[in-house]
Amino acid sequence: MGPSKTMTEPARSTGPVLVAGAGIGGLTAALALARVGHKVIVAERSPELAEVGAGLQLSPNACHVLEQIGALDAIHGAGFEPEAVRIRSARSGEDITRLPLGSSLRKRFGAPYLVVHRADLQRALFDTANKHPEIEFRFGHKVAGLEDEPDAPVRVRFETTSGSTNIDAFAVIGADGVWSALRGMIPGHSEARFSGRTAYRATVSSSRVPDDLLTDTGLWLGNDAHLVHYPVHGSKDFNIVALIEEDWTEKTWSGSVDRASFLQHFGRWAPEVKALLSVPDTWLKWALCGVDGSGPWTHGRLALLGDAAHGMLPFAAQGAGMAIEDAAVLASCLKPGTDSPVAALKTYEAKRKDRVVKVQQTAVSNGKIYHLSGPMAFARDTVMRLAPPARLSSRMDWIYGWKPPA
Template sequence: MFRQALVAGGGIGGLAAALAVSRAGWDVRLFERANAFSEVGAGIQLGPNVVKVLQGWGLAGALQIVAAFPERLQVRSAISGQVLGELPLGATIAERYGAPYATLHRADLHRLLLEAVQQNADVKLHLSRPLQSFSQTAQAVTVQADDGPGIEGDALIGADGIWSTVRQELLGDGLPRRTGHLAYRALVRQADLPEGLRSQQVTAWLGPRMHVVQYPVRGGESLNVVAIVHGEVASEADLWDHSANAADLAAATAGCCAALREVMDAIQGWRLWVLHDRAPMQGAHQHAVGRVALLGDAAHPMRPYLAQGAGMAIEDAAELGRALAQALDPALDVPTMLQRYALNRWQRNARVQARALRNGQIFHADGVVRWGRDMAMKMLGEKVLDLPWLYGAASAQS
């Protein structure tokens, strides 16, 4: 039975959706507003729950080439430098959950998915064609992507990011909220760092109203560093002004220990992002209505304190593929199967959003709460840092 899905957005979520839905037996047309496929940002962490999905799509070999697979996660105090807790990764986490923990550059993951999609003749990619509007009936959904005639399909997947046009037209629930947190991101070749600052592990430095995470990418050749601090920027600020960003970040982390300061001082090219999110999902209606479904940041933008934003988009895509594969059966209509997708995803995504919010409070704690956090990590260590409910829950699409 011929089915056609229309996908809005060519980022990681949109490409993952296109790949999963085409593997499910659908034709796919993907619409991207930019004139080229690209991904901004720096590093990304993928837990075993997400790596397992990519392996199920036949991408294990491609991932092995571009990713790093750290041997451990270490949590340290940003003020004293003291080690608070550790979680073994590498072979330990792979044996525990059936897949390794990977760290890689966002652009490398994007390219990996794009190449997989381009190998599939059932996917048509359209650049410089932002989705402008859509309408749906019981029988079809029609999108307007330019000044030409509408394009009809059986389902529309809104994977167009945190400022999703599809979401605004589908739900009309306003814009994402500013979190009051700023993310400074940098990527540096390890060979350009002093030997003592090079690292092949994930390290999280926790401090009052801030934290820093560093980990290897590109097979360990580069180090990704992200510092998140409380604060706002003036609306006229140039977020790409590297010298100003470096000065602001230095001021925000002035009280940190010498070991962390050495890492920060060795990097000059900081890019600044103003973080936005939405409240945790409240119901399946925020994932799908009729023949239109939302995926990734369009559905559930989250704070980066659980390192699962892209991961949840990839999990969404896998579940979407499973649901739409069943919609090839004439007895199962598309809206029903999209509703099943929504019901199977919204509670997990809401839990991840809520846990990310809570982690932000814990990571940035001060006073008695900070003392309690540090003691809990020292006493319980791995039990606090391991997340079986998260890492062991996803399954690969066949």
């Protein structure tokens, strides 16, 4: 199932761009590629659209792309625009600071900051793509091999419920997630690795939580753990994510949760936050795994995108954002009819890699800061309390201020 030995550029490539994966990155890529004139085939291993996961955050850099591909209005209707990030001490329950979002970010960057359920985002992207005459979907297609020979289209072999089938393409985009099959076809690729962090996620009706939690994104900082929450589904529901430093002993990378054991992690947290954590009747947990973005993303006419190239920790809230940015840059580099798709994909990788690796490093750094304890946590909280909120917020300007190519 490895890559072909040749790297020779074909004399002339024609045909559709094949996108493997109908997640957020793959769907955004399909829309961006169709926008510049490509016919696109999206091949997804699941038999139908897999609407899974929990909430995520879309900062202005991502929203600019979503507006460009014609999906932002649908997403905005299903999402929520918080006024601020309210940061609190998990131990005392006291406010540390409140960083402006909402109208403040719209004014500075010309696009909103939204929180949305992953399933709503995926559905909005799919519905937009499914209406596009140049985008075709093929579900139940599991990648089984790839051939990239000169003077011929790239051929990807798939396993389906009815047997093997091939798709010939101008180029292949691996948007098939952290456990990407296509990444294994790139020599020297980075392996996905467990980060030592686990995410526990739950969604409840907004009617079950205090009203003062329904206007902002909440961030609670604790020893070796932190908590994030915000409204989703147009504020009808409430998304809660607890992120904990711990070992992973399950046989799979997700699993069910023993509620009593889970709540023991928060025995010393403030009563208000313990009450919130007691609201969900069930939780699901995921091992947080990442992919080093500094590894190779391309080989011949194959390129990786999103988590397949650079799966990252959620501590900068940019996993979806970086996949969405990837899609816009990819489409700007891979023009229809180009004589050199190999060079175009290399250009895409070169344009994206430094920024993505810096965002990955920021997420790792944030995770360490969020989980400080003792005197270091006291010093962190003091600095954040004394600093003007606008100054703290401006540390993310280099991320939020990015805009896609025209």
